[in-house]
Amino acid sequence: MNAACIRRLSAAAMAVSILLYGCATEPVTRPTPVKEKAAPAPSRGAESQSTAREEQPVPQAQPRTMSMAASTAAPSDPAVVALLATARKQAAAGELAAAAASLERALRIEPKNPWTWYQLGIVRFRQGRLAQAEQFARKSDALAGANSDIRARSWRLIALVRESQGDHAGARMARETAKGLAP
């Protein structure tokens, strides 16, 4: 079953349930863009630039459906996976600056990956850079889209930061936001 098929089936199921409830509102979330997987272009000889451009997996106007949780928690690009593993090892060894450098390398390859931003937030927290830790967590929250798992983790990190800063009210709010996302 490919993604398009899943999308269609779920859309049909949703349509039926909405009709049953007599609700006329349309599902509205702009679909979370499917993570950029590098689809290798078929090799050709002298390829004109415009042909190569059109072969990029550029989506046309998307139907306005509820998105499937398109981004899983962890990225699947092998280069990014390897760098995240390196970062994990470096962080475990206490080399936090090096771990941050590895994560930034991963971000250059996949700039919008929420998991990587989240990991960077954790490193910053461990480095004692609390303000930045919260900001990276907000960034991962903003990029997570429908992925409530990452969003919940991000808000839990924010709660941790605020607790460390003595902002108990703020920490409570953040924890509740996290709970609301992933009970």
Place this chain on the structure above:
Amino acid sequence: MTGFKVFLTLVVATAVYLVYLDARIRAEFEGNKWALPAHVYARPLELYAGMSLRSDALEAELTGLGYRKTARPNRPGHYSHRGNTFRIHTRQFRFWDATEPSRQVRVVLEGNRLTRLDGGDSVRLEPLRIGGIYPTHHEDRVLVQLKDVPPLLPEALMAVEDRSFYAHPGISLRGIGRALWANLRAGEVVQGGSTLTQQLVKNYFLSSERTLWRKVQEALMAVLLEVHYSKPEILEAYINEVYLGQDGERAIHGFGLASHFYFAQPLDELSPARIALLVGLVRGASYYNPRRHPRRAKKRRDKILDILVSQQHLSPETAARAKREPIGVTRHPPGVRAPYPAFMDLVRRQLQRDYQEQDLTSEGLRIFTTLDPQVQRLTERSLTRRAAQLEKAKALPAGSLEGAAIVTTSEGGEVLAVVGGRRTRFAGFNRALDATRPVGSLIKPAVYLTALASGEYTLATPLEDTTLRVRGPDGKTWAPRNHDHRIHGQVPLYVALAQSYNLATARLGFSVGLRQVLNTLRKLGVQRDISAYPAVFLGAVDLSPFDVAQMYQTLAAGGFRTPLRAIREVSRADGEPLARYPLAVEQVVPPAEAYLITAALQQVMSSGTGRQMAQRLPVGLEPAGKTGTTDDLRDSWFAGYTGDYLAVTWLGRDDNQPARLSGAGGAMQLWGDIMRALQPRPLQPIAPPDIGYAWVDSHGRLSAAGCEDATELPFRRGTEPEERSPCAIRAQTNPAGKVADWFKELFR
């Protein structure tokens, strides 16, 4: 008695003179020895499967790094290219965070993508050196340490120039005698009598006069030098100091630099033949110039090879093989070693915040930057071509139209390219950083963002694009006009921004407040002082392209202000990490508003003043952008971003005369050239959970899919327009039809 007094005076005078010479030679030696200029590197090319990479770009990077193309790359610094496969034997390099070992990798490029990488999940090539930071009185150097130099080099120097180097005290009578004898036998000068130490002194005080007195001075200083410094120190200084060639106005000193200059290779990769050739240059860099006098150079090289055999530094077989090699110099000297002055300028300024000039020019620091040479070159090419074309098209005086461009990564805020003018190789006026010009309509997103943040406006809110006359506190009247000199009446907010209507914008500005708009500009990252006048709403604000880039960076990163960085890390000379400039972000615009303003800027490009670009860019790219034009068409601006890049362009005249270019007609075309070459990813921001979509017509009324004149726009949930357009009403009274349309959409 007088005889004795004269003698005493002479002794004292000599002593004083010796002290003076001593001080001079030591100052020179230590001034040169200890001044290690900083090396500045571009970003390392990181190879990974799936990246977009063109074959010619990879080739250019390897060539720039001095990699040699061979059939079988079995040594570091070599690569092969057959069909779509590259085999690269990388060099080891100590990065800030780790040492990347030398590796053999296989890379397959298909189309414009790297589809296969054997040899690692990702491979970092060493970064390209793009310049150095030198004390003002110094020239370019590639300093090498004696321990890193191929042993054949000092052996050859001594064998040819100074056989008793380790024995003599600075001058060598044996050497002089030997030289005299050899010269007499040859009937011409084939050997100089100077020791390496004397030659080093001569290099320090290169003077045209070859008088006896000068020779005596040099001899004395050579002896004094030997008193203070060890043989290895002197040898190392010699290797780094000796004059080996000329590149226009630039002198080539030292074997490290000479190796690059003649062979485009680092010194430790040179074959014995090439080492011999360089040693031959010591005696006469212009006389034995291998590019001008290849046969002479080859003869001298072969002679040196013979000497090396006779002194038993080389086996006869190796020497014979070496003699069969062609001289191997590159046809043209390598390009200027600091080819990106505008970017280097930015690097220096960012460094000066944290380092003293002294540290920068004497510690041998290694500075790793964000520059992407491929992006830089394509940006430069685009600017020079487009400026020339527009200048002719607008019948402007040749050379009068100038420009600037900056390209950054949209999420990380790393500066990939800085172009300060059409003459890219010259360190002239850096327009990208220093040309502050009125930004015109480029300021408008700040006004609209302020409005959206106030909670009282949506993208569909009707605005009045009608005549405006305001009397200022000084009694003067401000009466702005639209670019088309027309009145458009009531228009939805998004149309006012897309079409860049001045009247609607000015009215909106007054409505939300000047102070609020200035506040928004600060939040977006504009740091320059701005005079608080209503004309700010229409861009009577002087900013540099760099300032504009910082402002739009915040929008491109979804409301997270990301200070633009040109430097990633700094290490010490030995590779020990010193400082990192980490990625830092700050959420200054809430996600909903950031999303809305980007959607509005996408409307600029799809239906507004930037719609012409749609023809030149791939379908589905959906970039966001804003055109900027100033009074009398003096400045042509454009700022725009895609999924991964942000670029700001400016065109205008230094003498501030009209350039006859609108934003769309000038700077936007340049932006398009750059973006086409970059092959960017589509802009698809993630919608925050409190954002929903609705169809809206050109009057700002709620419409429906399939209705004529309807655009789908984002809104904070619950703020969608309430008034329905006639088409929407019709659609609602036909529920079956509406649902059918909806189904049709789902399965499209």
